[in-house]
Structures are given as C-alpha cells and as structure tokens.
Amino acid sequence: MKVLDILRVKGNTLYTVQPDEPLGKAAQIMAEKDIGSLVVMEHGDLVGMLTFREVIVCIVKNGGEIGNTLVRTAMDDHPLTCTSETELDEVRRMMLERHARYMPVMNQKMLMGVISFYDVAKAVVDSQNFENKMLKAYIRDWPAEEDSAAD
DSSP states (O other), X not given: OBHHHHHHHHXXXXXXXXXXXXXXXXXXXXXXXXXXXXXEXXXXXXXXXXXXXXXHXXXXXXXXXXXXXXXXXXXXXXXXXXXXXXXXXHHHHHHHHXXXXXXXXXXXXXXXXXXXHHHHHHHHHHHHHHHHHHHHHHHHTSOOOOOGGGO
C-alpha cells in the first residue's frame, strides 16, 4: 500500500498558511476547520509545517500567550515529507522515528496533500480487516475433504 492510496480516499482539501501570518490567525484556522496542522507555503514552496504541538510550545514559551508571534517563529522549518509513491511501511517508520503526526506529501515541488498518523493507522487496519475477511471467506468456501480412508 502506498501514500497515494490514502490520498485517494482522503481527498485533496489542503489548508496552508504563510510564514509571516500571525500565529493566532493560524491557530484560529486550525480550530475552525478542526485540523491539527497547516502546511506553511511561501512563493509556492513548502517552507514548514505548523501543528498544534508547535502552537502549544510557543504559547508556553510566551508565558501562556500567543502575542504577536508569527507562524515562522513557531513552525517546524524542516518537516518530514514523503511522495505519493512512498510505501506505508516506510511512512510509519519515518513518522515513528521523528514523532511526526502529520506529513506533507510532495511530488517534486508540488504539494499533493497531507497525511496524518491517524490516516496511516486507519489504512493499515482497513487493509488488515480486508485481508482477514478474504481469508475467512476462503476458508469458509474451502471444499470439504472426503474421508478416503473409509473407501
């Protein structure tokens, strides 16, 4: 299974923010859209990733306030990325190593989408459930062997 399989199911709605926008505005977008991350784009290029984790860390550093902080100050400026052709096993390994909950999907310099750890886990579970159903159907439909010893 590849990242492309997740994107097909998930759809292609993307939410982005620019690095010089106020962090408060970005947090408001995340809350309104009920999303945990925003891709930070500048002049058509991926320059960072902003998640609620970075927002919370910034608020704690600022004594409980966002203040006039810009997205650029809080964002992860070296986000983990993958391509639509990356295998899910590799994505899981990468996300676990970096404790990343969100990963932009890039083909060349084009942003194709964002996948979450939840998306990856759900795809794996769905795949295993499908495999289990197929195995059970195969076993259920297996022809009963006749007892040839009785002949």
